[in-house]
Amino acid sequence: MNRINQLFETKSENILSIYFTAGHPELSNIAELIQLLEESGVDMIEIGMPFSDPLADGPVIQQSSQKALANGMNIHLLFEQLKDIRKTVKIPLLLMGYLNPVMHFGVEKFCAECKKAGVDGVILPDLPMEEYEASYKKVFEENGLRFIFLISPQTSEARIHKIDSLSNGFIYMVSSSATTGATGSLSEAQLAYFNKVKSLKLKNPLVVGFGISNRENYLEVCKYANGAIIGSAFVRMLEKPGDWTVNTREFIKSIQ
Amino acid sequence: MSYFVDEKGFYGRFGGAYIPEMLYANVEELRTQYLKIMESDQFRNDYQFLLKHYAGRPSPLYPAKRLSELYKTNIFLKREDLNHTGSHKLNNTIGQILIAKALGKTRIIAETGAGQHGVATATVCALMNLECIVYMGETDVQRQYPNVMRMKMLGAEVVPVTSGNKTLKDATNEAIRDWINHPENTHYIIGSVVGPHPYPDMVSKFQSIISEEIKLQLKEHIGRELPDYAIACVGGGSNAIGTFYHFIDHPEVKLVAVEASGLGVDTNETAATIACGELGIIHGSKTYLMQNQDGQITEPYSISAGLDYPGIGPVHAHLHETGRLTVMDATDKEALDAAFRLTQIEGIIPALESAHALAALEKMRFRPEDIVVVTVSGRGDKDMDTYIKCMNDKL
Numbered sequence: 212m213n214r215i216n217q218l219f220e221t222k223s224e225n226i227l228s229i230y231f232t233a234g235h236p237e238l239s240n241i242a243e244l245i246q247l248l249e250e251s252g253v254d255m256i257e258i259g260m261p262f263s264d265p266l267a268d269g270p271v272i273q274q275s276s277q278k279a280l281a282n283g284m285n286i287h288l289l290f291e292q293l294k295d296i297r298k299t300v301k302i303p304l305l306l307m308g309y310l311n312p313v314m315h316f317g318v319e320k321f322c323a324e325c326k327k328a329g330v331d332g333v334i335l336p337d338l339p340m341e342e343y344e345a346s347y348k349k350v351f352e353e354n355g356l357r358f359i360f361l362i363s364p365q366t367s368e369a370r371i372h373k374i375d376s377l378s379n380g381f382i383y384m385v386s387s388s389a390t391t392g393a394t395g396s397l398s399e400a401q402l403a404y405f406n407k408v409k410s411l412k413l414k415n416p417l418v419v420g421f422g423i424s425n426r427e428n429y430l431e432v433c434k435y436a437n438g439a440i441i442g443s444a445f446v447r448m449l450e451k452p453g454d455w456t457v458n459t460r461e462f463i464k465s466i467q
Numbered sequence: 468m469s470y471f472v473d474e475k476g477f478y479g480r481f482g483g484a485y486i487p488e489m490l491y492a493n494v495e496e497l498r499t500q501y502l503k504i505m506e507s508d509q510f511r512n513d514y515q516f517l518l519k520h521y522a523g524r525p526s527p528l529y530p531a532k533r534l535s536e537l538y539k540t541n542i543f544l545k546r547e548d549l550n551h552t553g554s555h556k557l558n559n560t561i562g563q564i565l566i567a568k569a570l571g572k573t574r575i576i577a578e579t580g581a582g583q584h585g586v587a588t589a590t591v592c593a594l595m596n597l598e599c600i601v602y603m604g605e606t607d608v609q610r611q612y613p614n615v616m617r618m619k620m621l622g623a624e625v626v627p628v629t630s631g632n633k634t635l636k637d638a639t640n641e642a643i644r645d646w647i648n649h650p651e652n653t654h655y656i657i658g659s660v661v662g663p664h665p666y667p668d669m670v671s672k673f674q675s676i677i678s679e680e681i682k683l684q685l686k687e688h689i690g691r692e693l694p695d696y697a698i699a700c701v702g703g704g705s706n707a708i709g710t711f712y713h714f715i716d717h718p719e720v721k722l723v724a725v726e727a728s729g730l731g732v733d734t735n736e737t738a739a740t741i742a743c744g745e746l747g748i749i750h751g752s753k754t755y756l757m758q759n760q761d762g763q764i765t766e767p768y769s770i771s772a773g774l775d776y777p778g779i780g781p782v783h784a785h786l787h788e789t790g791r792l793t794v795m796d797a798t799d800k801e802a803l804d805a806a807f808r809l810t811q812i813e814g815i816i817p818a819l820e821s822a823h824a825l826a827a828l829e830k831m832r833f834r835p836e837d838i839v840v841v842t843v844s845g846r847g848d849k850d851m852d853t854y855i856k857c858m859n860d861k862l
């Protein structure tokens with residue numbers, strides 16, 4: 212069974228997912244970082260594949276992507292670093308990035324490499340649902356990969372239902388009309404949106420992402436969804452001086 | 468074979484709308500509304516009125532006598548440099564501001580490279596009393612400074628963009644991010660035939676006025692509507708598609724697009740997308756794209772800020788792939804030479820972008836009876852610093 216489905220079958224509340232950009236701030240510690248996150252109690256991990264032009268990302272992930280590319284990260288190297296990850300790590304792993312580098316790598320080859328490495332799902336925000344269905348779904352499914360769709364406050368109810376019917380993993384609920392990293396407390400409008408989506412009783416679990424930066428936001432959004440994703444705040448933390456393993460443990464503890 | 472957009476937003480295998488969900492509702496609103504709005508009487512009247520009485524159209528089609536003698540053929544210059552604000556960009560911004568109004572938007576954003584599209588956007592925003600924010604790469608802010616001040620005088624906020632190479636691509640990224648963050652009240656006026664569907668088609672239609680006028684004006688000058696050649700420079704490709712639009716289905720008209728090859732197509736310092744690019748996705752559109760072996764978009768280079776873009780409009784990718792379009796290139800040096808040549812023999816100082824189109828004349832062979840139309844997409848005022856430097860270097 213796909214590890215994403217397994218996770219949501221055994222746990223339906225307060226799921227904590229962490230995003231980091233592969234190759235940032237260091238090029239070669241991806242496996243160690245993933246192991247450490249699992250040990251610290253993180254439920255799921257999104258590994259960002261850096262792109263030169265990350266349209267949906269705010270300054271923090273933009274900069275981490277630039278740094279990662281300058282360090283020499285690319286998809287080949289990422290798979291190389293993930294080669295033995297399933298010897299130790301059990302939690303679901305997803306790759307998140309933009310379509311162009313994946314297309315350039317070759318979609319079939321990409322899916323096959325994901326399967327080989329033990330990746331469970333993929334998030335490509337700029338691959339439209341219609342095109343996914345027509346040209347990508349088959350190869351993703353053949354390789355046991357879950358494709359994760361985003362919804363935002365602008366997504367219509369009809370479209371949410373369509374996305375729900377195409378999904379088999381979870382739905383990524385973007386917390387507000389924003390690029391990644393925007394923070395602050397949750398507004399009335401956001402809560403109304405969360406409530407609306409919750410009331411649709413979708414078949415897929417919901418995980419909230421974008422702008423979740425601390426324990427308070429995390430617990431608040433978990434009232435409306437099955438879990439939350441922390442990205443920019445974690446990426447920023449990784450740049451803190453000191454031992455990154457200690458800093459990472461402390462950060463995760465501060466959330467849970 | 469259709470050279471125009473299909474109902475799914477594609478030109479052959481190019482185009483589409485590769486956008487994150489956060490933009491879906493906005494782009495969908497535009498997609499379902501733009502043709503309806505453009506076909507309404509109100510829109511047609513307002514658009515025609517502004518083109519005529521505000522922009523000063525039709526722009527002249529000038530039979531360039533001395534240039535014709537030089538190349539031993541018949542050259543006509545389509546004078547978009549005489550359009551209000553100094554380039555063809557206003558044709559599109561007038562159209563899009565009317566669309567934005569019809570959609571009830573109150574805040575306008577735009578990207579700009581040379582600053583011509585930024586100025587054209589700031590102009591229509593002043594005219595319509597709408598808030599205007601223009602994203603411009605920091606490098607371009609410096610090399611096109613007079614246009615920055617024009618935008619400010621027109622009441623626009625100019626946001627210098629510091630990501631990437633700090634040029635047009637990065638300004639476009641930032642404008643798209645702004646749109647993601649302000650989905651409800653904002654319309655994004657894209658300045659070329661790039662971006663997600665329906666932008667390439669919508670902007671093509673607004674620029675198609677160029678070839679619509681060429682047909683009528685040629686008829687007046689020589690008694691026939693079709694030239695043998697239609698030549699234009701291509702960054703994203705809006706003045707080029709405007710120049711080609713009404714000739715596309717007339718295979719006897721040769722369409723020539725001239726890319727900026729910077730220091731040369733065999734160097735890394737180039738913006739010649741069709742010559743050097745591969746299939747990819749940029750700013751929501753599938754098209755040729757300059758990228759490295761990992762699918763990372765590379766930084767283009769051209770002396771001309773308006774052609775310094777790593778992609779190309781999907782319509783041109785398709786016209787090229789189907790063999791309908793001839794693609795040529797001109798280097799920085801060839802463009803500079805062409806700018807000085809036109810200035811000295813016809814008394815017209817062209818924009819550096821347009822100078823690339825003129826440079827192609829040097830490499831082509833014409834028959835004495837050929838009718839050749841070249842679009843002068845803009846005037847050279849904004850490029851005086853570059854021209855002055857060039858003159859000083861020659862002294």
Ligand SMILES: Cc1ncc(COP(=O)(O)O)c(C=O)c1O
Pocket residue numbers: 554555580581582583584658659660700701702703704705706707772773774818820821844845846
């Ligand atoms: C005068 C002029 N010509 C051409 C261009 C290139 O744009 P396009 O290829 O869309 O016509 C620009 C862009 O800034 C411009 O200012």
